Amino acid sequence: MGIEVGGILGLIVLIACVWAIIQTVQSNATNGSKVLWVVLILLLPVIGLLFWFFAGPRAAGHRLR
Known part of the structure; x- marks a missing residue:
């Protein structure tokens, strides 16, 4: 009809x-590290997201114990 599966997946x-x-x-990462992660996420959206999810910097105040 109107919206394709690719469109929803892309969104x-x-x-x-x-x-x-x-x-x-x-x-809390350094500025250089932040820039590299943002560039990776923008250039390789799906793969960059997976790398970020498993190895990226954590949000401020959230630590793994």
């Missing part, structure tokens, strides 16, 4: 990228 990836970038900017 979900876009929302996840924006959320990941916001979390990266708010993290």
Whole structure:
């Protein structure tokens, strides 16, 4: 009808990228590290999101114990 599955999937990836970038900017990482993560997320959206999810900087105040 109107919206294709690719369009919905693309919207979900876009929302996840924006959320990941916001979390990266708010993290305690150094500025250089933040820039590298943001560039990685923007250039490789799906793969960059997966790398960020498993190895990226955590948001300020959130620590793994």
